[in-house]
Amino acid sequence: MENERLQEVQGLTVSYKVFGEISAPTTVLLLHGWGARKELFDRAAREIRGKTGACVITLDLPGFGASSTPKSAWFTKDFSDSLSNFLDAVGIQHLSVLGGHSHGGRVAVRYAYDHPEKVDKLLLIDSAGLPAKHSLRMKMRVKLFKALKSLLCFAVPKGALQQNLLSRLSGFFGSTDYQQAGAMRQTMVQVIHEDFSPLLPHLRQPTLLVWGEKDLDTPLWMANEIKKAIPDAGLVVWPDAGHYSFLDRPVEFSLVTAKFLTG
Template identity: 35%
Template sequence: MNIVVDGYNICYKTTGTGDKTVVILQGWGTDLGVYDSVAGVIDGSRYRVIQFDFPGFGGSDEPKEPWDVDGFADFFCRFMEVMQVKQATLIGHSYGGRVIIKLAARESIPFEITNIILIDSAGVLPVRTTAQKWKIRKYKILKKFLNLKLIYAMFPEVIDDWRSRQGSADYRNATPMMRQCMVKAVNEDLTELLPRIRQEVLLIWGDQDTATPIRDAHIMEEKIPNCGLAVIPGTGHFSFLEKPAQFRGIMEAYLK
């Protein structure tokens, strides 16, 4: 289904008929269908589950300007108003967790967050080794040099090939607009916002996650006042897909 929010055509779907609402906020570069298995473990007789694509994700329109995380959080508030949701449990995977942290730390929003589930959530800035810092410095120097008009005119194909191989897979696969949004997100550390979260928070994490390592989960568990951590051994950044039975058990126990 589609709905128009602030002029953006947004893909979404709902399942369940319950009188409580759960909204799933997706990870970067995914589409809402990736979270069908998450929605599937939620009791549809008790909950209505909403899945949607952020602007620039899946089948939704792309932002008209490069948004930071607050931009996506502002959009989500408008989405909830259009969907007429006044109260909800929020589930966020990866980037979706970033947006939830931003919302939960605000003084006021136009709906109530009853509780939060963060799955392999982003938001904590990674600790970079000396070697990684030097690699980034070399990249910036080389990028500045290759962007010189004279140099590019001499070796356009070589430079274009080099550019196409830089950054993460998510960055390489993104459009120019979404690349700008992504850069704004990954360079922002939300650690200082964690103590402001007033809601009960459940963290679900894969101990082999390399995108948002288990270290991030322990930082969140320590800094969020009312927080618990459930680890799914042997899983990575998509822990809910890698061991669905264990994920189902955690979710069912928590939501009951």
């Protein structure tokens, strides 16, 4: 049994899917990454539900998928607060496993830190949360962007033309995610600069990290650093998987998650 629903949460509409019964004794919540949507977890949700009998919930984070977009730029804490309000609204007071991929992992960490009594276990999938180590080429690219931006602001008077040129410049130098972020662009700028290292040692939950060895977006060194920082953490690495390891190895992901839930 699965169905898609909408929930109003403090002026925002959140789209979510329920696999099973919300009244089930165990509940798993899975959060997607940046630019993605809840449907990426459909197969995993069905298989985890089938193996464990748990209620599995997926949702579109505000600003993504079928959920509405916040009117102002958010930090990860805002996503955590919104998640808390959503769970209260749908009557879920406790999560057996809270899982998140990439940006969703960042949100999961923040929620588990904010509400330790409401999360039994934490599942981080190719998770964001640590600042990237930029290559020399990237550092030079950033310096060039800043120099051109300063020159443009000096040479072109303030107004529509300047804003248009600045937007074009940012689009040229920005990442693919940045270029496609649209209304969520400033939120992206804010969250990617957040460093969750200080939070990790305070996480009380047993934590499982699942990573693709070929992940280029959140490289494996991040998984190792996160594992070291969290008091009770384990790491599973799949050699032939990338940033979307749960899609690259769907059967193994469902098995590992089910075992983590019931173990």
